[in-house]
Amino acid sequence: MSQARAPGRLDGLPPAGLCGSCAHALLNRTRRGPVYLRCGAASSDDRLPRYPRLPVVACPAHLPLADDSPADGRA
Numbered sequence: 001m002s003q004a005r006a007p008g009r010l011d012g013l014p015p016a017g018l019c020g021s022c023a024h025a026l027l028n029r030t031r032r033g034p035v036y037l038r039c040g041a042a043s044s045d046d047r048l049p050r051y052p053r054l055p056v057v058a059c060p061a062h063l064p065l066a067d068d069s070p071a072d073g074r075a
């Protein structure tokens with residue numbers, strides 16, 4: 001399984017809502033194809049689901065990506 005930061009639009013996933021612009025969002029891509037968006041902050045914040053149901057429309061831990069962050073989530 002590979003892991004990368006999630007960009008705003010994610011091929012193969014429903015619209016991600018806030019997760020699509022969040023620095024905590026990670027993509028877990030399995031070898032067989034399915035892609036899962038994982039919340040990287042969930043391990044230290046009990047309020048957050050490890051695999052959020054998309055689209056996320058409200059989140060207490062949303063951390064906006066900086067404008068200059070590389071969109072390297074597409075594999």
Ligand code: SF4
Nearest residue numbers: 019022025039059061
């Ligand atoms: S902190 Fe919230 S918005 Fe960010 S990835 Fe986790 S669930 Fe999504």
